[in-house]
Amino acid sequence: MSTSKVIGVDVGGTKILAGVIDPEGKVLERVLIPSPTDSTEALLDGLDQAVTKLLSPEIEAIGFGIPSSIDQRSGMVLGTVNLPLQGLCFRQRMRDRFELPVGIDNDANVAAIAEWKAGVARGANDLVMITLGTGVGGGLILGGKPYRGSVGAGAELGHMVIRQDGVPCYGNCPGHGHLEALASGHAATLAAREQFGPEVDARELVKRGEAGDEAALALLHKIGESLGAAFGSLVNIFNPELIVVGGGFAAAGELILAPARERMALESLPNMAELTRVVVAELGPDAGMIGAGFVAYETLENAAATL
Amino acid sequence: MSTSKVIGVDVGGTKILAGVIDPEGKVLERVLIPSPTDSTEALLDGLDQAVTKLLSPEIEAIGFGIPSSIDQRSGMVLGTVNLPLQGLCFRQRMRDRFELPVGIDNDANVAAIAEWKAGVARGANDLVMITLGTGVGGGLILGGKPYRGSVGAGAELGHMVIRQDGVPCYGNCPGHGHLEALASGHAATLAAREQFGPEVDARELVKRGEAGDEAALALLHKIGESLGAAFGSLVNIFNPELIVVGGGFAAAGELILAPARERMALESLPNMAELTRVVVAELGPDAGMIGAGFVAYETLENAAATL
Numbered sequence: 001m002s003t004s005k006v007i008g009v010d011v012g013g014t015k016i017l018a019g020v021i022d023p024e025g026k027v028l029e030r031v032l033i034p035s036p037t038d039s040t041e042a043l044l045d046g047l048d049q050a051v052t053k054l055l056s057p058e059i060e061a062i063g064f065g066i067p068s069s070i071d072q073r074s075g076m077v078l079g080t081v082n083l084p085l086q087g088l089c090f091r092q093r094m095r096d097r098f099e100l101p102v103g104i105d106n107d108a109n110v111a112a113i114a115e116w117k118a119g120v121a122r123g124a125n126d127l128v129m130i131t132l133g134t135g136v137g138g139g140l141i142l143g144g145k146p147y148r149g150s151v152g153a154g155a156e157l158g159h160m161v162i163r164q165d166g167v168p169c170y171g172n173c174p175g176h177g178h179l180e181a182l183a184s185g186h187a188a189t190l191a192a193r194e195q196f197g198p199e200v201d202a203r204e205l206v207k208r209g210e211a212g213d214e215a216a217l218a219l220l221h222k223i224g225e226s227l228g229a230a231f232g233s234l235v236n237i238f239n240p241e242l243i244v245v246g247g248g249f250a251a252a253g254e255l256i257l258a259p260a261r262e263r264m265a266l267e268s269l270p271n272m273a274e275l276t277r278v279v280v281a282e283l284g285p286d287a288g289m290i291g292a293g294f295v296a297y298e299t300l301e302n303a304a305a306t307l
Numbered sequence: 308m309s310t311s312k313v314i315g316v317d318v319g320g321t322k323i324l325a326g327v328i329d330p331e332g333k334v335l336e337r338v339l340i341p342s343p344t345d346s347t348e349a350l351l352d353g354l355d356q357a358v359t360k361l362l363s364p365e366i367e368a369i370g371f372g373i374p375s376s377i378d379q380r381s382g383m384v385l386g387t388v389n390l391p392l393q394g395l396c397f398r399q400r401m402r403d404r405f406e407l408p409v410g411i412d413n414d415a416n417v418a419a420i421a422e423w424k425a426g427v428a429r430g431a432n433d434l435v436m437i438t439l440g441t442g443v444g445g446g447l448i449l450g451g452k453p454y455r456g457s458v459g460a461g462a463e464l465g466h467m468v469i470r471q472d473g474v475p476c477y478g479n480c481p482g483h484g485h486l487e488a489l490a491s492g493h494a495a496t497l498a499a500r501e502q503f504g505p506e507v508d509a510r511e512l513v514k515r516g517e518a519g520d521e522a523a524l525a526l527l528h529k530i531g532e533s534l535g536a537a538f539g540s541l542v543n544i545f546n547p548e549l550i551v552v553g554g555g556f557a558a559a560g561e562l563i564l565a566p567a568r569e570r571m572a573l574e575s576l577p578n579m580a581e582l583t584r585v586v587v588a589e590l591g592p593d594a595g596m597i598g599a600g601f602v603a604y605e606t607l608e609n610a611a612a613t614l
Contacts, residue, residue: 126457149546159543175574236466239456267482
């Protein structure tokens with residue numbers, strides 16, 4: 001039995017969740033602190049504190065899941081919306097600080113890896129993960145391996161064009177009609193506010209839908225249809241075994257997934273939709289931390305392979 | 308030096324192009340016959356004739372590129388538009404007939420493999436191929452390997468949703484606003500007819516555009532924009548080194564590719580569009596035959612690996 005241990009860190013916009021993770025993805029110890037987002041220094045200081053609390057001579061590597069696109073060649077954060085990390089050579093910074101192997105990845109990629117290794121997608125070879133949070137993230141496991149793109153900045157499934165010339169996308173994305181602008185928690189909040197007034201956000205919209213409010217159900221149905229159009233594209237592109245849906249707004253459950261499945265069947269080529277199951281993620285808020293732990297193990301394996 | 312030889316067969320809707328292919332993708336001998344499309348038997352008879360003309364004791368395997376989605380588990384043709392092959396266990400039929408290892412793949416996948424092994428994309432690790440013909444086909448090389456999906460029916464990039472609730476897609480596809488319905492040769496012909504009358508097809512539209520006809524240029528520009536929206540999605544999904552554009556309608560060249568590149572930049576996340584080059588395929592009408600030859604070699608390698 002392996003006694004290997006690593007630290008996995010979910011670097012969130014509001015909180016940092018770090019844990020000691022074993023090779024099976026079990027969380028042996030954890031630390032939760034609010035994310036200091038005032039400056040790069042403050043945030044790095046917070047991360048250092050969280051990691052230091054968990055450090056021991058047994059820890060072999062550290063992994064970080066970051067809500068940003070990443071250049072895996074340099075270990076640099078390319079683009080980020082909520083955190084002051086853009087342009088930082090994050091991987092090198094952490095290697096220097098802790099003198100351990102460090103792996104970094106996008107937050108949705110680590111969630112996909114977590115669900116694939118230790119969650120609902122265990123054993124699958126080809127799967128697509130969609131995280132519905134404030135934004136929409138994506139992760140890909142293809143041919144039994146995480147797929148990250150030529151420099152590691154891929155799998156941004158929230159930025160598929162679903163409605164050419166549609167509503168502007170969010171943050172620093174210059175696009176229009178992207179999935180993120182149609183089916184994210186933020187999109188749901190905007191639509192809910194327009195319909196019900198400024199006090200209603202995505203969470204309250206789901207509550208009203210669950211209570212049977214017709215207008216809320218119609219809004220959620222519409223969001224589900226855009227999600228399903230994206231699912232149809234993903235079926236035709238990837239012919240995956242699974243589409244795994246995670247993130248806070250996945251709490252809307254069948255209120256969005258039922259219309260999404262229906263639309264997915266309509267947009268898929270004949271005989272293809274039935275090859276893909278749409279399932280809800282299993283690991284919840286721990287997915288990022290656990291997946292970051294698996295990225296740490298991947299870093300160890302890659303280091304061993306190149307020795 | 309290897310003296311290995313295979314036969315590659317491009318099974319087209321109008322013609323069958325078969326050739327003897329060496330390991331570098333060189334065409335040593337070729338046969339071209341019209342596709343008999345009246346019945347499954349007639350078509351298989353035509354394929355048998357084409358292959359038989361090229362057979363010799365030196366031939367080690369046969370590969371077929373078929374304009375259909377394929378279930379690689381059974382070697383069955385799942386869905387096909389122009390050829391009477393649906394539901395046929397094509398791979399087994401050819402193995403039985405020729406007593407040789409047989410590989411089959413989708414026509415756009417083989418084109419992608421050809422361009423990757425012997426064409427414009429040589430040496431690339433992550434690339435996306437789009438073939439603009441009557442329909443729009445797709446092929447994926449990811450992490451230095453062809454990606455085909457869980458059963459082999461993936462990479463149908465012509466069936467990405469670009470305009471949710473848009474125009475109906477073609478053939479037996481139940482979707483709406485798919486790339487194929489917006490940027491294929493057939494879509495161009497329909498748009499040209501509507502604008503100029505029944506005698507103008509995609510080819511004539513391109514001619515008029517090249518001659519500077521403003522209305523033709525505007526139509527081609529619009530088609531290019533939809534193509535570019537798809538390119539933007541592909542950049543965000545795959546972070547590929549290359550997007551390779553092939554197929555007959557790629558003859559429109561910069562008349563569609565210039566607006567496509569512009570739109571691609573608009574739909575890509577910050578700093579990502581410049582990581583992907585859009586290039587025109589190099590192998591022309593031979594791509595399918597050459598790629599089918601590489602699929603034959605892949606079949607030999609896989610057989611050797613499992614011995």
